[in-house]
Amino acid sequence: MRRALMAVLGLAVVGAGAFWIATSPALTASGADEAPGGVPDLANGELMFYAGGCSSCHATEGQDDKLKLGGGHALETAFGTFHVPNISPHPRDGIGAWSEADFIRAMRHGVSPDGEHYYPAFPYTSYQRMTAQDLRDMFAFIRTLPPVEGKAPPHNLSFPFNIRRGLGLWKLAFLDGKEFRPDPSKSEAWNRGAYLVEGPGHCAECHSPRNALGAIIEEARFAGGRSPDGKGSVPNITPSPDGIGSWSKDEVVELLTSGFTPEFDSVGSTMAPVIGNTSKLPQADREAMAEYLLSLPPRPKATQ
Amino acid sequence: MKRIVTAVAVAVIGATAALAQENVIGQRQQLMKDAGAATRTGAAMVKGEAPFELEKARQVLSTYVTVAEKGVTLFPAGSNVGETTAAPAVWQDEAGFKAAFAKFEADAKQGLETTKDLDSFKVAFGTVTKNCGGCHETFRVKKN
Numbered sequence: 001m002r003r004a005l006m007a008v009l010g011l012a013v014v015g016a017g018a019f020w021i022a023t024s025p026a027l028t029a030s031g032a033d034e035a036p037g038g039v040p041d042l043a044n045g046e047l048m049f050y051a052g053g054c055s056s057c058h059a060t061e062g063q064d065d066k067l068k069l070g071g072g073h074a075l076e077t078a079f080g081t082f083h084v085p086n087i088s089p090h091p092r093d094g095i096g097a098w099s100e101a102d103f104i105r106a107m108r109h110g111v112s113p114d115g116e117h118y119y120p121a122f123p124y125t126s127y128q129r130m131t132a133q134d135l136r137d138m139f140a141f142i143r144t145l146p147p148v149e150g151k152a153p154p155h156n157l158s159f160p161f162n163i164r165r166g167l168g169l170w171k172l173a174f175l176d177g178k179e180f181r182p183d184p185s186k187s188e189a190w191n192r193g194a195y196l197v198e199g200p201g202h203c204a205e206c207h208s209p210r211n212a213l214g215a216i217i218e219e220a221r222f223a224g225g226r227s228p229d230g231k232g233s234v235p236n237i238t239p240s241p242d243g244i245g246s247w248s249k250d251e252v253v254e255l256l257t258s259g260f261t262p263e264f265d266s267v268g269s270t271m272a273p274v275i276g277n278t279s280k281l282p283q284a285d286r287e288a289m290a291e292y293l294l295s296l297p298p299r300p301k302a303t304q
Numbered sequence: 305m306k307r308i309v310t311a312v313a314v315a316v317i318g319a320t321a322a323l324a325q326e327n328v329i330g331q332r333q334q335l336m337k338d339a340g341a342a343t344r345t346g347a348a349m350v351k352g353e354a355p356f357e358l359e360k361a362r363q364v365l366s367t368y369v370t371v372a373e374k375g376v377t378l379f380p381a382g383s384n385v386g387e388t389t390a391a392p393a394v395w396q397d398e399a400g401f402k403a404a405f406a407k408f409e410a411d412a413k414q415g416l417e418t419t420k421d422l423d424s425f426k427v428a429f430g431t432v433t434k435n436c437g438g439c440h441e442t443f444r445v446k447k448n
Binding site for chain 2: 227231232233234258259260265267268269271272273275
């Protein structure tokens with residue numbers, strides 16, 4: 001009896017140890033992540049900032065200046081409420097004291113400078129595709145913005161999602177750590193579009209259904225689904241009959257420029273600020289995104 | 305007997321109310337489609353895909369005025385139920401919602417006054433159509 005008890009205890013200790021090791025933020029963030037060096041290109045950083053849609057979530061709640069990144073927005077999800085953090089360059093309340101390497105690590109591995117996992121409500125599953133140069137430039141641009149005082153309250157999540165350490169397991173399953181690789185058989189514009197859509201643009205994060213663990217269901221990537229905030233439904237953006245199959249490239253570009261669909265409906269809700277960002281990109285980038293989106297495998301509208 | 309009559313009457317009134325609600329949703333959706341059609345005409349002229357005609361440009365802007373005037377009346381209490389993508393904010397922030405329609409109407413009327421040629425129409429059209437996304441951001445949920 002005593003032996004059995006010891007065995008159970010032993011297993012529990014080994015199990016806990018394995019969990020501890022497997023979920024270590026240091027493990028997730030291992031590998032080369034040195035900053036690329038060189039002088040950051042602020043113009044490219046600004047472009048990446050808009051492509052990345054940072055302000056859509058991080059702009060200070062309750063005011064109109066999208067360049068004040070004080071956070072505070074409450075993101076209601078099935079897992080609980082996320083309170084979006086301050087990413088303004090405020091040294092105490094924002095990311096003003098971060099190094100370039102800290103920023104790159106956060107964007108690629110979802111790990112904070114003090115070694116905690118971030119929740120994937122912060123879409124590092126997409127941002128991990130970005131090049132180190134683009135991340136460096138984006139960081140440099142954010143550092144030029146006004147510092148905003150004040151921290152958002154902590155997230156309010158239900159068990160077991162409130163255990164940050166558990167995210168280590170989630171990342172082992174759903175974060176592949178791969179930077180974007182261009183497809184040499186495709187045009188330069190297509191590759192640029194693929195990079196913008198899959199990386200900084202993180203379009204799939206809203207436009208795909210998710211499983212019970214909150215990970216994108218890959219077979220239905222871009223096929224829309226229920227809105228993460230539970231209000232309404234997110235459109236299918238694959239070129240299928242119930243998606244954007246009947247749209248021309250010009251019509252997709254028009255949407256990304258003015259927010260008007262081919263029926264001259266004007267997109268709203270959380271897509272309105274997205275258009276606010278894509279409208280600031282160079283025309284060639286919007287064309288590239290349209291080219292890539294229209295080349296996606298057509299999929300029926302997801303219903304999850 | 306009296307009870308049956310009352311029950312029938314209540315049922316009929318209930319059904320009529322439900323029907324009226326469906327109607328009001330249908331009406332406001334049609335109104336938004338009218339606005340979309342006007343925008344199509346306006347955008348074609350602004351982008352040079354269609355020749356500029358002052359009369360047509362004025363029609364586009366008058367459609368917006370009508371849409372704004374009528375639209376604001378088509379969201380009565382209770383019409384949040386049914387096949388609608390109107391956001392709860394329409395009824396939670398009634399003042400803000402009415403203000404958004406008022407601004408849309410004022411911009412459209414202003415546009416009617418300033419539109420004399422293609423260049424002035426471009427400016428007016430740009431200003432007025434900014435209201436579409438601005439209002440939808442807050443007052444409409446996602447739709448497919």
